[in-house]
Amino acid sequence: MATFLDPNDDLLTIPFSAATDFTDLADCCDRFAETLIECRDPAQKMALLGRIGACLALLRPTLGETIPPHLIARFTVTELPDVAQRFEPDADVLCDYCQSLTQLLCGQALPPEAERTLTGLLCELVWLFAAELKAPRWVTVH
Template identity: 50%
Template sequence: MNTSNALFTTPFDHNTDFIDLADNCERFCEALVEETDPARKMALCGRLATSLALLRPMLLEPVPEYLQERLTVDAFPFIRPQFAPEPDQHCRYCEEITQLLISGVLAPEAARVMGDLLFELTGYFADQLKEPRWLRTDAGVALLG
């Protein structure tokens, strides 16, 4: 795939709001998955890393007033963001992070962060696998969801 040049030229900096930075991260990741050219993949990784670095300090700050209206709805949304990979893919994520930690190639701080991520992912994964799937009713057993 030939990624749109707009992804490489769209300006953003420390004045870009967190919503736009989050949108950037999403677009860079989507393009990264599809891109086949190694140089363009590396450039997308750089843009993603920069967006994430700019985004992180904003996450603990109050939402600016000018963005509050954009994040306000009149009715509870039916769809909420969730992390829901297929179980086999989720397991693969955990395996790959484990192998990365075993390899010892990460700097100590990066290894700690990846260990934290692995802890969160495996806990979520285990909870998902152990989640009830059927409900016993007077009419018999029914599939949940």
């Protein structure tokens, strides 16, 4: 089933900037990738790739920064989740992978099957990247 963006949907007009919290940028990446994976319209795909690329470009230089104090509670849990990832690149490398795939797909020079495969890979990597950015980092000790 083809996915078409509703003209009333604000997905392509969601404002974000360098001042946007990294967690909100990660959420945007999630939403853009969810829509991209189902999208069949070339113009909408390009717009979504552009939005993913813009979010990644804003996130990349901030990956080594400390988490702002107002977000620390969000990343503190009583027990860290048991996550069994087999593919564990650090955030910098994962962001670079996502940016490279986004640029490649924006070139529109791939055979259709390769484009579908790389779009799927991009979405999976974006979801992994966003999940890593939003994952708990600290445990409270009582």
